Amino acid sequence: MHWTTIADRWRLLAIPVVLAVFVAAWVAHPAYQMADFSAFPAAGFDTTVVSQEADFEQGFASSDLHDFVHSPSVAALPGGDLMAAWFAGSREGAADVEIRGARYDAISGVWGDEEILVTREMTRRAIGKPIRKLGNPVIAFAPDQRLWLFYVSVSVGGWAGSAVNAMVSDDLGVSWSKPRQLVTTPFVNISTLVRTAPVFHADGSIGLPVYHEFLGKFPEYLYMDAEGRVIDKFRIADGTNSLQPTVVPLSPKRAVALLRQAGDEGHVLATVTEDAGRTWQPEREVAPWNPNTSLAAVRSAAGSLLVAQNNLIDGRFNLSLDETTESLSEWSLVTSLDASPDPWGKPFPQLRYKELLSEKFLTSSGLARQSLLDEYLNEIDQRMCRNGMCDFEYEYPYMIRATDGRYHLVYAWNNSFIKHVAFNDAWLEAQL
Template sequence: MRLPTALPSHTHPYIRPVAAGLAVALAAAGAALTVPRPGPARFEPPVRSAPVSVAPQLRGKPALAATDGFLPRVAPSAHAVNLLALANGDVLASWFAGSKEGAPDVAIYLARWHAAGTGHHGGLWSEPRAVATRAATQAATGRYVRKLGNAVLGQDPEGRLHLWFVSVAFGGWAGSSINQQVSDDDGRTWTPAQRLVTSPFLNISTLVRTPPLWPELGGGAGLPVYHEFIAKHGEWLRLDDDGRVLDKARLPQPRRALQPAVAALDDGDLLALLRDAGPGPGRVLAATSADGGASWRPAEPLPVANPNAAVALLRLADGRLLLACNPIAGGRNRLALWLSEDQGDNWYEARVLEESNDGEDEFSYPALAQDRAGRVHVAYTWKRETIRHRVLTPDTLQEVRR
């Protein structure tokens, strides 16, 4: 699989020109940061290489063993977990970890919850492996990489695993690009990273956070992404079977919005819930699509507070919609599950997962998955130290009395 190095501008109806002076300056900066590709055709075709297994060198406490309710800890700080339920009943988790967010030692880690294990709720987490590092991504793409960020997982109808993750060469997260790796052997080995072309202008400021949808689109995938440079808004990428970007559409909102999480409804429409990027306290934002993501229209915000924090959305096997979020105006020290039994028209709080009166505590960036046995997996950042994992059954999702 080879990703394109250019994308026709007609597939980007929402991209507007940026001032020529800024374009020249940024282009020059990007050229200065380009790293020569190691070898003329080293990754053509992509070479199936073993996963990176060397964790970043960390000072302080050694890696901790797996504990009930938490993913194995590999670094002092962990964030932005994503979950993927596999056909055999296992669940994969990806997240980034290092000394702190944005540090040079941050890597993308992968671990597997074995359904047949004897650990937490009948499962046992495997030892995490670093499947993407700054050095490996830089070598594979031939571009300077300063830091790595959010990662998401997907599995296509042929069973191949896909990993998308964020890298930054210069500036903050607004200067991000998306990279993709693919595994044909259930995650044991991965192709070298390739950079997705999502914009004809410097190909920056596109980030991932939430998982893709596959079968609802009749071929290829739909990947929710978001844009941060100058404006902040959600986008929907349409990918072909090999992961190449075919088209993208903007998710319009009256306010700045980030990190759309998307689920399919009973009638085939798509519902996206988004993080309200402010200013000021807001609510969980919404958008809908009736044509598989080709176009979107804003919908009424949910009656759920959103303190500029990520949300997770999952359509359960019984048709209900499950939302994980921080439903308070002032921070991320309360994390709860909300349910909708009428395709997103009405929502009610079903269960509080974490709550602390200490404003310094953070429980954020939730991820959701439902495994083959019907169990609902919830994972999230716990105090920026590690990733907490909980397993619920559909009939125990509701704890709060209505």
């Protein structure tokens, strides 16, 4: 009994020592030089295949009428096709949420029917652990011609208990590998979420902007090899109130990250890296307001940044496209992409709301979805109305610039559809 007790004590003493060594090994970044960003310079864009006339296009990527939809992303495929992904279910965080997607055909200019990409059960079988809910898919086309899909799953608790999963397709999304969970923390592997577009480095490695919500809120830069194996991760900001970083390379080593302000009221936050994502300057506030909501940014052909955001003190009733300098010191409005008819975002009585929503639907839907209007109007009171008063809501933008120079933006439209907007440099110049 005496020897057993001594052995047990040694084991108890050894546990914190082993944990300390493990943590030290995890956080001690090896002395390697990260590869340059491959998204720069812009000379890799072939804009000759895009019309030089001002061109603006909009339509719904999703087609289901009955589910709440949220957190979309989009990838540009060879030949001008697109593939979008989002999550859909009875509500955010519900057990019935699925990761869905749809494909855009560049020749016909039409989005196809949506399909199920991932379910809870598919994820559970693949990773071998219980899955309570899914969320936030990020789809991206890599320079090696493979299509990646990252998404969030939760096994225990809320979003703070999340992990990131990865799938890859070698045939442009026709078939996918089994989900694989990324190991991003040494213990339990919880509280890593993804929302914004990855950045590809010149050697094929992947920089995935992620964020943390357990015992604090802060963004990180997850550095992976070309096969999606985690090499390292770096803190983007040390604060407790920033989420969902959108990273835009400005030179081979320099990039800016715009951050969601996770407080009740505040401005967009920003930080800069000068060593391809390894270290980041202290975060700072910039001019636009951010009502605790996601934003997206890309570099334009002129070298400025285009930012899709809810530049509002409160609410998500207006989604604007803004332009700013690389220094983020000067901002100007390009256009309002979608907005409530009321400039202050006040709700409308349901009858009036249906009239206004009908107009917006017919403008936004694209020809392929216009036949859904009457059936859709029977569903709106479940999603956008409370006590006979109804709101407009446009949120969670995700924006890319395709290699043909065309810009593509997707966002959640009134919790009901995923809307796609596309435009070229000629249209952008006309707005400016």
